[in-house]
Amino acid sequence: AHFWQIAAEWPMLPLPDMPTYDVVFLGNVISDKRRMLLELLHGLKDEGISVGIYGDNTGSDGHNTYSFAEGEALYRNATLAIADCAYPDQTNYISNRPFQCRSS
Numbered sequence: 001a002h003f004w005q006i007a008a009e010w011p012m013l014p015l016p017d018m019p020t021y022d023v024v025f026l027g028n029v030i031s032d033k034r035r036m037l038l039e040l041l042h043g044l045k046d047e048g049i050s051v052g053i054y055g056d057n058t059g060s061d062g063h064n065t066y067s068f069a070e071g072e073a074l075y076r077n078a079t080l081a082i083a084d085c086a087y088p089d090q091t092n093y094i095s096n097r098p099f100q101c102r103s104s
Contacts, residue, residue, distance in 0.1 A: 011069030018070055019061070021052035024078035026064065026071055026097055028056040037084060052078070068100070075101050 023044060029035050042059060044051050052074060054062045064070040075081045081101040 011072050015069050015073040015076070018073040018077055019052060020077040022050045023080045023082060024052040024074050025082040026054045026074065034084065071100055
């Protein structure tokens with residue numbers, strides 16, 4: 001048997017109006033490493049870089065966990081999208097977000 005953990009889910013067009021950022025990150029705080037990443041991204045705001053952070057996080061700009069259309073619009077509007085590998089020791093898991101970033 002083959003394991004297919006995820007497939008791309010393309011939203012129906014037109015995409016919703018979403019803000020534009022220099023840098024965007026979609027994800028929840030699920031570990032100390034993720035929290036450190038979010039602290040770094042919040043620090044970029046102090047440097048005058050517009051950063052959009054979406055997820056279940058303190059100080060986030062919004063939540064869109066399963067709104068693929070909102071996520072795609074955010075990625076398309078951003079200059080740079082950040083996606084991390086939250087579970088590097090797993091051999092059978094990946095988030096949809098790296099795929100969504102690349103297609104936007």
